[in-house]
Amino acid sequence: MSAARIAYSIVRTELNLDDLAEFIEWVDRLDGGGVSREEYLSNHPVVVLGRCIDARESPEAALWIAKSISKGFNIQKILDEPCVNTAVLKRREESKLIEEIINRSLRIENRLAIVRFDGTGTRTGGYRITALVGDDCDACMIIHGEEKGEISGPIPPLGASFYTNSFLHSNGGLVDLTLLATAFDSNGGGHSNACGCRIQPLDLEGNIENRPSTSADIERNISHWIRIWNENQEIC
Template identity: 95%
Template sequence: MSAARIAYSIVRTELNLDDLAEFIEWVDRLDGGGVSREEFLSNHPVVVLSRSIDARDSPETALWIAKSISKGFNIQEILDEPCVDAAVLKRREESNLIEEIINRSLRIENRLAIVRFDGTGTRTGGYRITALVGDDCDACMIIHGEEKGEISGPIPPLGASFYTNSFLHSKGGLVDHTLLATAFDSDGGGHSNACGCRIQPLDLEGNIEDRPPTSLDIERNISHWIRIWNENQEIC
């Protein structure tokens, strides 16, 4: 159950939320891990909207959508709005670039799909990777950010995200991903099926060094994460 579903269930006891009915089922699936691979890859209107609008990138458009839903607009009326249509077209172009990056950098190590988005100026989520790889992976690791990035700055630092293939493992993955996210980064974490951390500066033995991380550290981090993954796969 998603956080949106919980909020919806509470508020609907006091207010009429019928206008949200066609949205909440999809929001629950997408946010709560209940969407199927076929649904995620589909062009269902709600899926198209969810993959096209990001409140961080388009706050005005996101606010317009929220107000339109409160006014009873249906999904097609929202998609037909010029500002939304423009966002959908832009996201479609970005999607083509993302797919190129995935195809170029994807590798699979013991059913762990690894994709590198670092230095590309873009990123994607675990659903996208696991949907494309399908049953050939149990989880994915996505490297993202920039070598000169900073947590408090406009450019994100080098980092990694770990996601269970929920299309294949709907009740939880085979490995607790926080073992990877906290292996070197004390601030890393999340929950067992979706978490992340920063790339850490490591020496050849895997010890943390007192210096800023560089792109050369990425493969060192990855190699140790693969080892942790393999060790815990054996336990599972």
């Protein structure tokens, strides 16, 4: 059950939320990990809306959508609104770039899909990778950020995110991915099926060095994460 479903169930006991009925089932699936691969890759209007609207990037569109839902507008009327349609078209163009990066950098190591988005100025999530790779992976690793990035700055630092292929393993992955996220970064972690960390400065043996991380450290981190993945795959 997603956080959205919990909030919906509580609030609807006090308020009429019939206007949200068209959306909540899809929000629940997308937010709670219950969406199928076919549904995620579909062009269902709610999926399109969720895929294309980010309140941080399109605050005007997000506010208009919130007000429209409260007024009882249906999904198609919302998508037809110029400010929303503009955001959707922009996201579709960005999606083409993301797909190019995936096709160019994707590799699979013992059913662990690895994609490098570092230095591209963009990123994507685990759903996108595992949906495209399908049953050929049990989990994915996404490298992102910039060498000159900072945690507190506008440009994110080099980092990695790990996601179980929930389309294939709906009840949890084969490996606790926090083993990878916490291997070198004491601040890394998250959920066993979705977590992340920063790229760490490593020597060739995998020891942490006292220096800033660089792009040269990425493959060193990846090679040790693959080793940890393989060791725990064998245990499974």
